[in-house]
Amino acid sequence: MSAVTTSFPNPAAEWRLPYRGKVAMACLIIAESAIFTIFVVAYLFYLGKSVTGPTPREVLETPIFYTICLLSSSLTIHLAAKCLARGIGFAFLGFWLLTIALGGLFLYGTAREWYRLIYEHGLTISTNLFGTTYYSLVGLHAFHVTAGLIMLVTVAVFGLSGRVGEKHSGRINVLSMYWHFVDAVWVVVFTVVYVLGR
Amino acid sequence: MVSNAIPIPGTQIEARPWVDELHQWVTTVDHKRLGILYIASALMFLAIGGVEALIIRIQLMRPHNDFVSPEVFNRMFTMHGTTMIFFVAMPVLFGFANYLVPLMIGARDMAFPRLNAFSFWLSFLGGLLLYFSFVGGSGLYGAGSAPDVGWWSYAPLGARAFSPGHSSDYWTLALLVSGFGSIGTAINIIATILCLRCPGMKINRMPLLVWMNLVMAGMVLLAITPLSAAQIMLLIDRYLGGHFFDTQAGGSAVLWMHFFWIFGHPEVYVLIIPCFAFTSEIIPVFSRKPIFGYPVMVAATVCIAFVSMSVWAHHMFTIGMNSYANSFFTLTTMAVGVPTGIKIFNWIGTMWGGRIQFKTAMLFSIAFLFQFLIAGLTGIMMAASPFDWQLSLSYFVVAHFHYVIVGGILFALFAAFYYWYPKMTGRMLSERLGKLHFWLFLIGFHMTFDVMHIPGILGMPRRIYTYEPGRGWDTLNFIITIGAFIQALAILVFLANLVISYVKGARAGNDPWDAWTLEWSISSPPPAYNFATVPTVASRRPLWDLKHPEDPDSRYE
């Protein structure tokens, strides 16, 4: 026999299981959190242990503006997803593009900061322990932001050509989960590097 | 491959040209085929890793032997360990999970079939990359080619200064790449189990194999990633001038150890928990009773998963942690033995009062229990950190972990092969060859790994390409080597059985073992779509309910 049926107590009852996209993204977030945790641990462990070179206090400037940009982008992507769920296409696109702009602004800010650190203070990844751990941790985060932006831009391209509709709401929510994760990681990185680390 | 197409009466199916068949296999996203690909690639690497082991054993057969140079020997033990853990054990277990989990939950396929294929090929590519190092790398002081820093690549031995050339990079990249494949598979397994169960299969009605693969996949997410992070850091050190593990710049060699073992310890539970899964399916069927204490088995597995995240530094008892840290890890390591022991008791409880059938799969499972018990007890010995200050880094440890991996994992895997090969191929494996395989392997295994504990007690460290005569290690090493060859012979018998039975084995039918989980309700091998209609279940043993409608499990759960 190729089928099994046994008497099921309530055949009319619905059998609802979670949406697999959400479960998968949650798992990915858990895994990525573990990677970030290891880099954060290394950063914290090596605070004050550099043998030479500039210290955090000497060279770091708190990126308040760009942080606000990134954290606001969480709000805008949330609004975008809600608009899409309600079928308000143009509002979805508007918020979505705003999210991309804010994310891009954040990356620009990171690039500016790195430029300043390298050329004005001579701090590179190989200068000392602080340089190694700082560029690795912030760089890992920036890499995740970049990956997220690539995905957001892809969706924007499809959206601008009218191919994204209400039925894609589930997937958009999954993507925005990732974006919220990237922002949450920044909260941690910001605290560790710019608050605790100085 | 026995065709799994549905024959339409009155038509003839043409044999496909082999190129087409190959193309089907390379582009498949079907969980059953990917499962078989995982298992086949693991068997290939098992043979290669086994040859590396034999080279090690021949060199150590007598003191001051010169079968291989120290450079080659150091490459052999590094590659043997790396291959067996990452390209044999993990893939074969992912392979079985891939094959069985969707079938056991009544699903059509895994949640993300394309991710599944991608993960397999990443994993396989990692293996090929590692072995390319024989040609492309160059080891310590340029005297070798494949990586030779041990499978843990301790800092600073793995740094540019002590490992010039690229052999270390092959180790790092191969594991990084296959690590991402593992994470992909873990995500897939979790999503499949949480989202694709058939109606009626509540979380506490899943077969134990499904539960344990769920726990294993969760652990993979948290265990593999620290290794990936550490390897990224190592690459930054080696290529970008970073100082993560550069002790001259204030970096810490101990930090690498922590990161590695935060991966390394949960990793061994990632390997053993699916083997618990096999045992939990096979022992009940051949004892003709349900598993004793299903909820406790689930709870114990989850407990093991959590506690095992807190024991990692028992691999570091000799590095000079203070007495409080050593005491803490002693306590947690001993504690993890409690849920593990509970599971052994439950398996014995399953056999108790049963009617045991000594098929080959059951023989391997019983041997697993015996050997896993011993392995666990030698683990408890080493959990006592002062005892470990003597036993660590010696052949006692090597004996212990081979007891777990070969005596535990490999035996459970053999049991799984004998049990599910009929389902996968539609043919029974030969019981005669199976019993020959079992007894040969049992003798060889014990000859090697029982004896191996003794040189450790007599002071023989590990990872040495030769040793001094007159330490009392000579005869023991000789016996160990003989046992290794007997095991090799047994593996050949096993491989022969796989091939011969595929051609000449008895036809299996749907349910050769009179078992109770959903995979036995469909044909052997299953059709591509698995289930013609989505099954609905009301208990943990849906087929028992069908076969015993007067006394279904659903009445008692």
Add this chain to the structure above:
Amino acid sequence: MPRKTSTLRFLAQTILLLFWPAMTVWASDPKGSSSNGTNIFAPASTPAKSIADLSVFVLVITGIIFVVVLTLLLYSVIKFRGRATDAGREPAQVYGSTQIEVAWTIIPILVVVVLFLATARVIHAIQDAPEPAGTLDVIAIGHQYWWEFRYPKLGIVTANELHIPVSDPSHPTPTFVQLLSADTDHSFWVPELAGKTDLIPNHPNRMWMDPQRTGVFLGQCAQYCGTQHAKMLLRVSVDGPEDFAAWVRAQQNLAVEDTGAIAGKRVFESNACMNCHAVAGTAADGRFGPDLTHLMSRTTIGAGAAKNTHDNLRLWIQDPSAIKPGSLMPAMKLSDADLDAVVSYMETLR
């Protein structure tokens, strides 16, 4: 195969296997547990003895657990084996038992508590031991592939063979060793004197031993450190008080000045030897390789790779990789005359 025979064979196999290790131990060590030289159960010093005692306790407990569980396993395999007459009938389907589960959870927890408490005491006793007044301080520095030993308060620098005084329990004179590394990770393991402790760069460690009988104790590096990890051997010579004092005095002397070896000394100083090796009282003060001031007081060369004989010494200097391939000392490619001269010079360094 009839089931009964297969079970009997299984039983016989198991019993054989249980006795196998015991038989092999006996076979390999006819003198009993007094030593192959590196037997962890032949302790000669307090840390090693504490460990051995704890180990016996742990072995007894795990042995009892093993016997109990094995008995249950064998009993169930034998008593509940299926018979031909069973075909078609299923046994009683038992799903579990809460009382039994509670019992076999509580008992292991108690075992763990007992084991842990016994262990914690020993951890503390060994690791947090104070240094009494008569302590000898030694600094051990691990190199690829040799051991550097310094006695800071005695002004001694030597290599590979450690001399320490015997310790009388009533007036203990233990040796406390600080463990450092010049390159990669190593591990100091002399089983009959103490458990092993690693030498890790940038991570100083400490271990101690108080041997209570004289003699030579063997050991070797236990943490894989590179190509010649296998031949980084240790010799610890535990000397009585007079012998130790004599050894110290001899080691504190500058190098013997033997006019008959001037030619060799010149070869030594004009080739690159001085860059790596030190000979106290001469211009040679290299630290990369072992101190050679009292080379002839050592029984082996190459960290135990070969006996310290004329021929071995000559071969070593000519081409270290003939004895220890992968050693970091390069082949000096001396002419035969120079080689003989420098070996003669080495042989004056008593």
